[in-house]
Amino acid sequence: MSHKLRAHLMLTAVVCVWGATFVVIKSALADISPLLFNLIRMTIASACLLAIYGRRLRRLRWATLGAGALTGLCLAAGYQFQTAGLRLTTPSKSAFLTGLVVVLVPLLAGIPGLRPPGASLPKWNAWLGVVAAFVGIVLLTAPQGSGWSILMLREINPGDLLTLACALGFSLHVIALAHFSPRFDFEQLAILQIVFCTLAMGVTTPLLEKCWVHWTPRVVIALVVAAVLATAAAFTVQAWAQQILPATHTALILALEPVFAWVTAFLVLRTGLHGREIVGALLILAGIGVTELMPSRMQPTMPEMPSI
Template identity: 60%
Template sequence: MKLRAYLLMTFVVAVWGSTFVLIKGALSDSTPAAFNLIRMTLAFVLLAIAYHRSWRTIRRSDIGAGALVGLCLAAGYQFQTTGLARTTPSKSAFITGLVVVLVPLFSIVPALRPPGARSPRWNAFLGATLAFLGILFLTSPSNIRASSSLSSLLPDLSSINVGDILTFGCSIGFAFHCIALGHVSPRIPFRPLAILQVGFCTIFMAVSLPLIEHPHVHFTPRLLIALVIAAALATAAAFSIQSWAQSILPSTHTALLLTLEPVFAWITSFLLMGERLGLRPASGAILILIGIAITELIPQPHVPTAHEA
């Protein structure tokens, strides 16, 4: 049973990693928010059908919790996909992976901690420091206008990509989604919670669509394939598989498997798009992975979920 859980979780992480490249290509045929709305609508329909028996178990008290979790999820996806349209798939994946660092870091605030959770330990602060240092190396070029060789090693913050900043906003949104799940998931069964959060996520995406962009969609085979994979595999199926696997595997093992997501994203981007990381951004990516690993070597209050592309 454990072997099957490891294999399925590795499959889920690989799907999440590969969707960065898939969605990046599809955004040539659709604006980001419009893509998100169609994707989430399809995912909601699939979950509503698959979990049709769970509709009657939804209580009035669950609706507010589902709306809060759905709002955080919508914010994460909107920032992520909008940022992905303006940056590279591997950068997007590595920056999104910071959610694993941000969740324990935000737990400094007592009100944000789920019941029974402890305050962050030293490894959370060390991991955050390394991860944020890595993000500077990954997203900003060296300061070629510097007067000395030492200062040239410092990042040129004025040239950071707008897409990278938006993607960092997505990692914050997904971090709050994880924290919200930590508060509500103990008292709401997974199936009705999945229906509620994806349903409200769809509603918030529909409301925010005209505020974010002038939507445009040109249906092509590339876009349709991306929508089906993103909705069916990377959202509906991944939610279900991860929920089952996390009931079997230790939380630290699941978290460390999640750190492979940006690695799969870079491999897919290299194979399909020929994207190469230079020495400086590659060093930044390694620092981010080290920071994530250090953060999760000592068990934290809860494990991030649903931070796929």
């Protein structure tokens, strides 16, 4: 199995975990405030990574420390804006706005100052995949009867603005990893980004919400699953995978998260999928397929995008 195929499969598995944990975390948030959940989750994840890979920090360079700090701050911004915004907007609109990562990453990668070294502009099939995935996200997450109003962002509120900032934060995190993963030890980068994310959350959480918690079994289970699988293991895999995959491809794979969330909700909660939602999920899969499986030789006039 090639490194690129392994990276695709492992990153898809990570997104599957992120989507599947939605039901677990959603249930736990009845007993704990969202930002406090994030802070505890990241604290446990930091402890796990330090216990496993802590020895890798002995030969830490200042440049690696800076890379970890920047990626960690982008990650913290994404999570904090998302959870703060979710209190003031609907879950469907929050999912839609977060899904704008699929569009923002190629746009940001097209800016010379943000474009990863050695990477060319996304090819036509990447843009086609982005459009298909974006339309799929709209169909999958938009409330029934919303029509085009969700695309026009009518009745925008402060929660929507916070969630837009969340999408930007997650997009910058993908771009930052595309810059740093090929240059630094992915285990060091995985540890540092989570540690700095935890520190940022420790500072901002008391400013953004009044923390509270009722310790119940579902809170403990959700914290363990989210911290160990969906954070410590998942972001280590992402840091490794982005040594190989372009940022645009990573963003498209991340678009699978709502698909896995819907499938998990169907299996666990018996929440049915409507026709429009099934079409949306298929469009997301088609968008990824167009980008990943379309032979690059079909457009010989454009330079090849190297694995980064």
